[in-house]
Amino acid sequence: MKKIYKYVLLDIIQNKIVLIYTFLLLVISFSVFTLESNSAKGLLSLLNIILIIVPLICIIFSTIYIYNSSEFIELLVGQPVKRKSIWLSLFGGLASSLSLAFFVGVGIPILLYHADSTGIMMIAMGLFLTVIFVSIAMFAAGIIRDKAKGIGLSILLWLYFSLIFDAMVLFLLFQFQDYPLERVMVFFSFLNPIDLGRIQILLQMDISALMGYTGAIFREFFGNSLGIMISFAGLFVWVLFPLLLSLKKFKKKDL
Amino acid sequence: MKKVLYTLVMVCLVALCAKGKTIRVGKLKPFKSIQAAIDFSVNGDTILVDPGLYKEKNIIIQKSVTLKGIGFPVLDGDKKYAIISVKAKNVLIEGFKLQRTGRSEIRDLGAIMIYDSYKVSAINNILDDTNFGIYVQNSKKCTIKDNSITAYGKNELQSGNGIHCWRSDSLIIIGNKIKGHRDGLYFEFVKNSLIWRNVSTKNVRYGIHFMFSNRNTYIGNIFESNEAGVAVMYSKNIHMYNNHFLNNWGDAAYGILLKDITDSEISGNYFTKNTVGLHMEGCSRINLYKNTFNNNGWAVKIQASCDGNDFTGSNFVGNTFDIGTNGSLVLNTFTGNYWDKYEGYDLGRDGIGDVPYHPVSMYSMIIDSNPAALMLFRSLIVSLLDKTEKILPGVTPESLRDDKPVMKRIPL
Amino acid sequence: MIVAKNITKSFSRLKALDEMSVTFSKGECIALLGPNGCGKTTLIKTILGMVVPDSGTIEFDHEPIAGQWLYRNRIGYMPQIGRYPENMTIANVFEMMKDIRKGSCKQLDEDLMESFELKALMHKKMHTLSGGTRQKVSACLSFLFNPDVLILDEPTAGLDPVSSEKLKEKIIMQKEKGKLILITSHVLSELDDLVTEVFYMQDGKRVFSKKILELKEETGEERLSKAVAKMMVLSNEQKHDKSYTF
Numbered sequence A: 001m002k003k004i005y006k007y008v009l010l011d012i013i014q015n016k017i018v019l020i021y022t023f024l025l026l027v028i029s030f031s032v033f034t035l036e037s038n039s040a041k042g043l044l045s046l047l048n049i050i051l052i053i054v055p056l057i058c059i060i061f062s063t064i065y066i067y068n069s070s071e072f073i074e075l076l077v078g079q080p081v082k083r084k085s086i087w088l089s090l091f092g093g094l095a096s097s098l099s100l101a102f103f104v105g106v107g108i109p110i111l112l113y114h115a116d117s118t119g120i121m122m123i124a125m126g127l128f129l130t131v132i133f134v135s136i137a138m139f140a141a142g143i144i145r146d147k148a149k150g151i152g153l154s155i156l157l158w159l160y161f162s163l164i165f166d167a168m169v170l171f172l173l174f175q176f177q178d179y180p181l182e183r184v185m186v187f188f189s190f191l192n193p194i195d196l197g198r199i200q201i202l203l204q205m206d207i208s209a210l211m212g213y214t215g216a217i218f219r220e221f222f223g224n225s226l227g228i229m230i231s232f233a234g235l236f237v238w239v240l241f242p243l244l245l246s247l248k249k250f251k252k253k254d255l
Numbered sequence B: 001m002k003k004v005l006y007t008l009v010m011v012c013l014v015a016l017c018a019k020g021k022t023i024r025v026g027k028l029k030p031f032k033s034i035q036a037a038i039d040f041s042v043n044g045d046t047i048l049v050d051p052g053l054y055k056e057k058n059i060i061i062q063k064s065v066t067l068k069g070i071g072f073p074v075l076d077g078d079k080k081y082a083i084i085s086v087k088a089k090n091v092l093i094e095g096f097k098l099q100r101t102g103r104s105e106i107r108d109l110g111a112i113m114i115y116d117s118y119k120v121s122a123i124n125n126i127l128d129d130t131n132f133g134i135y136v137q138n139s140k141k142c143t144i145k146d147n148s149i150t151a152y153g154k155n156e157l158q159s160g161n162g163i164h165c166w167r168s169d170s171l172i173i174i175g176n177k178i179k180g181h182r183d184g185l186y187f188e189f190v191k192n193s194l195i196w197r198n199v200s201t202k203n204v205r206y207g208i209h210f211m212f213s214n215r216n217t218y219i220g221n222i223f224e225s226n227e228a229g230v231a232v233m234y235s236k237n238i239h240m241y242n243n244h245f246l247n248n249w250g251d252a253a254y255g256i257l258l259k260d261i262t263d264s265e266i267s268g269n270y271f272t273k274n275t276v277g278l279h280m281e282g283c284s285r286i287n288l289y290k291n292t293f294n295n296n297g298w299a300v301k302i303q304a305s306c307d308g309n310d311f312t313g314s315n316f317v318g319n320t321f322d323i324g325t326n327g328s329l330v331l332n333t334f335t336g337n338y339w340d341k342y343e344g345y346d347l348g349r350d351g352i353g354d355v356p357y358h359p360v361s362m363y364s365m366i367i368d369s370n371p372a373a374l375m376l377f378r379s380l381i382v383s384l385l386d387k388t389e390k391i392l393p394g395v396t397p398e399s400l401r402d403d404k405p406v407m408k409r410i411p412l
Numbered sequence C: 001m002i003v004a005k006n007i008t009k010s011f012s013r014l015k016a017l018d019e020m021s022v023t024f025s026k027g028e029c030i031a032l033l034g035p036n037g038c039g040k041t042t043l044i045k046t047i048l049g050m051v052v053p054d055s056g057t058i059e060f061d062h063e064p065i066a067g068q069w070l071y072r073n074r075i076g077y078m079p080q081i082g083r084y085p086e087n088m089t090i091a092n093v094f095e096m097m098k099d100i101r102k103g104s105c106k107q108l109d110e111d112l113m114e115s116f117e118l119k120a121l122m123h124k125k126m127h128t129l130s131g132g133t134r135q136k137v138s139a140c141l142s143f144l145f146n147p148d149v150l151i152l153d154e155p156t157a158g159l160d161p162v163s164s165e166k167l168k169e170k171i172i173m174q175k176e177k178g179k180l181i182l183i184t185s186h187v188l189s190e191l192d193d194l195v196t197e198v199f200y201m202q203d204g205k206r207v208f209s210k211k212i213l214e215l216k217e218e219t220g221e222e223r224l225s226k227a228v229a230k231m232m233v234l235s236n237e238q239k240h241d242k243s244y245t246f
Helices: A002-014 A016-035 A039-068 A068-079 A083-114 A117-143 A147-175 A180-189 A194-204 A207-211 A213-222 A225-251 B001-018 B035-039 B362-370 B371-376 B381-390 C040-047 C070-074 C090-100 C112-114 C131-144 C159-175 C211-217 C224-245
Strands: B022-025 B047-048 B059-061 B066-069 B075-076 B084-086 B092-094 B097-101 B108-116 B122-123 B127-128 B132-137 B141-145 B148-150 B163-169 B172-174 B177-179 B185-191 B194-196 B198-202 B208-211 B218-219 B222-224 B229-236 B239-241 B244-246 B254-267 B270-272 B278-280 B283-290 B292-294 B297-302 B309-312 B315-317 B319-326 B330-335 C002-011 C013-023 C029-033 C055-060 C075-078 C149-152 C181-186 C197-202 C205-211
Touching: A002 A016, A002 A083, A002 B222, A002 C090, A016 A039, A016 A083, A039 A068, A039 A117, A039 A147, A039 B022, A039 B198, A039 B381, A083 A117, A083 A225, A117 A147, A117 A194, A117 A225, A147 A180, A147 A194, A147 B163, A147 B172, A147 B371, A147 B381, A180 A194, A180 A213, A180 B371, A194 A225, A194 B371, A213 B132, B022 B035, B035 B047, B035 C149, B066 B239, B066 C029, B084 C205, B092 B185, B097 B218, B148 B292, B185 C013, B218 B270, B239 B319, B244 B254, B254 B270, B270 B278, B362 B381, C002 C040, C013 C040, C013 C205, C040 C055, C040 C149, C040 C181, C070 C075, C075 C131, C090 C131, C112 C131, C112 C159, C131 C159, C149 C159, C159 C181, C197 C211, C205 C211
Parallel strands: B022 B047, B047 B066, B059 B084, B066 B092, B075 B097, B084 B108, B092 B122, B097 B127, B108 B132, B122 B141, B127 B148, B132 B163, B141 B172, B148 B177, B163 B185, B172 B194, B177 B198, B185 B208, B194 B218, B198 B222, B208 B229, B218 B239, B222 B244, B229 B254, B239 B254, B244 B270, B254 B278, B254 B283, B270 B292, B278 B297, B283 B309, B292 B315, B297 B319, B309 B330, C029 C181, C029 C197, C075 C149, C149 C181
Antiparallel strands: C002 C013, C002 C055, C197 C205
């Protein structure tokens, strides 16, 4: 397991795309912090990077990487190696290298310019989303053999989590406008890791809107340490669920 | 000439006589009790009270005397009584510590009660654990200055107001520090008064609350961290300058709530870190200029029932939503303000943006009608909706806009 | 050594293996023969665990292989088309394989590497290699760990005649050491000196399996290719005979 992980990691770290990704994040983060007059506004711009760009890059890169590793997988499957370790090593390699890229590209600038609870929460959520979307990519690549279709599915999944799901929620909200939906919304937010991550970050950041008024239930639920723990548990499930599904699929896959 | 001189001397003599004698109260002094000294005094006398603890039930002043404490003598109401009741003109109460007033369901009990009087002053007293602090009723030209008024109210029902004024005229209320009451300052039917440099914090309900109180001026007061912020209603000709409304969080908390306020001026105020900085309903013809709205959830919520209000020369910085409204009818104007969310350009280089700014976002309207939509706050779908709405306004009121948004923050 | 019982595997509508049962024992060198798409490669891959059969069991040394991986320590596999991580060098691939199979054998067998003169190409990346060189790499890897079982899928395809001959020599040497060797090939003439048995399959089913001596006796042919061809005719006739007798 360790050995295969080592080879995957070495291979990805040499990959130019990960280096470019890291560099790009670094440039964006520093320019956001140096160009914006107040660092709070900078954080807001970074929020969009974390919630939209990071998942997109992670899911697409991972999907393509898995398809491109088919030779590697094929080579190893005929060897005395557990299939589970091959798959988990791929996941581990992707997750740790992309997390490292995120940490260098976004985490370090945040720690330099805005090392408070908001910043820490943003880093934590960024790392979570990185790992979750690698896991979702494993799922997409695991269930579909064809590379083009697989990449298509992963883009669709990204679109679903970053846009379509929220649109559906909005639609529901208008359909059931007359009902008290706050609690339902708390439940819904667990169905989408991007929403969950965003709410956690916003609770640290935009307290002005969330503290009072309509956010009472959100704050009650997510604001205390139990709520934060439950959300983290939810995010963990989002890491494990697609990964385990894909692992199950991979164990029976014909190569 | 002689006649003039004679008159002058006579005036001086009268003035000297009017100053009256000084009566001392204290353990080692002729009078052991303040009430006894007051009973002994005549108009114009001064009563000096030594340090010590005085439990005298309700002290009643019905003569024009000056009551002064030396080293803050303590007047204790034993949690049963009002402490001082004034029913005469030209009374001064200064330098006492008044504590532990009673509480009653039937009567309002307070530390200093001023009834039907004229020119009564309460200056530099410390009030601690009071139900009502200073209570003014049916009086004129009273001065309440530099008092520190603290209560430990837990809920609205069981606590009174810090400075409570009812049906009075020409009051001057300066430099008081009020804490922990129901409403820090409360006015009902009070006119022509000046409220200046008071600090009202951590009250159970409002920092200041007034109704039916016209032609008053509020300058340089600080209202901070009150449970429900500040609420003022049904008044005309209000002038508010350079006040601070800070840190009022909660689902019914406002930096300031204006209800049915008309023909007023609100200028140079700071609204900072409130759930809603300024909430207006049923307001007409208010001039709002040179105010600063920083880091509020909503900087301003203006209901469609408002008309003829004019926002100019104000800064809107770091607010989650700049303006919220509940209808499409807009009878108010916004001109020449600075909005940090403005994304327009200034080709003419005159410091004024070339395209109008629409301070109402579609999402703020969605939230207004559908609070649970908060879950989607700052999501991609919401920013897309907002962007489309900016280009093709459909839901947000097209006429609510600033045609001359200022490019740079206005120095205030 | 390898016992397969009633293996069935379908890819969508195509039945690659149909109730296939087979036994391969130590010391045998078996030629897996059959037309294209008859299921040879699928059979090999099921033995290796790369393809999971729909039903049936495979035992390796009396142990079922489902979900197991350690038995593969004893197998050297040379795929039909060797696919390797593109941006690894040959040296990388060898190092990685040695690393992964560390402990599976004490004595590395690097004869082929020397006879193929691969050492000079070690620094080359996999994607720059010709098909033949890749085949050489595959061959070297399959022999490298001195496995008890060798599974060679079209081993000589794409190799130049000299290398092909070297590989054959190597296979014969291994056979003499008493290892089980499975070979598929289209070029029957190449197998003449190698195999001890022939296993012929079609449409996922066994047509016949015979010791090479028996085969040659039955058909009266010396050359494998002709013997097999004749055998095919015979078995077809048998079928026809049966149908006529009814």
